[in-house]
Amino acid sequence: MIKHFSLNSKQRILTGTALIAVLITSILYLPPMCLSIAVLLCMHLMIQELQAMVQSRLQFFLLVPFYPIIPCLILIALHENINSKPLFTYLFAIVFTFDSASYLVGKIWNKLGTVHKIAPKISPGKSWQGAFGGYVITTILLQTIFLYQQKPFTWILPLVTLTISMIALAGDLFESYLKRSAGLKDSGNILPGHGGLLDRFDAILATSYFFFIFQKQLILFFS
16 A cells, blocks of 8 residues: 555655654663653754744744743653653554554545545645544554453543544644744654654644643553
């Protein structure tokens, strides 16, 4: 199926696969401090990308504490706390699954018929069909994990997945709005097929607030 995708799509899939492999390896085998340093390095690069996208210095200084500084600090706090560390893994797993599945479903649906764009002027590639497909696949993945862990089915799971998916989508659209306002296609070029770090982690940054605010409830839900 991958042969039907464009070169950019193939690069996106390969880069995404490599990122997931690196993330899994880092979570399983690296000391928490190493991952924290990596997050801080990514934060520094994302700040540079944001500065290139936001022309107004005032707007930049008002935005940068909340995007990406605080989200990156939240990620570090979640990962270094023994109780909330599983949330760090679930956050990336859910958001990456939703984002990747939405992209693939949207591409496939576009080959089969008409897609309905969510915000064509802001993010032409985002479709309602893709987002719905991403949500369904993400929910099935989570339910499979819960079944493997011998947890009973709960209707809260689809609601949690829906909430996270919508926040992730909003984060993606927000970053796309910043790019379009600056007349840019990508926030950078460090990741082939994706663009910059903000292009890849925009949804992660947005979703981190939800995981931090409701971490006690989510720890109980995922444990």
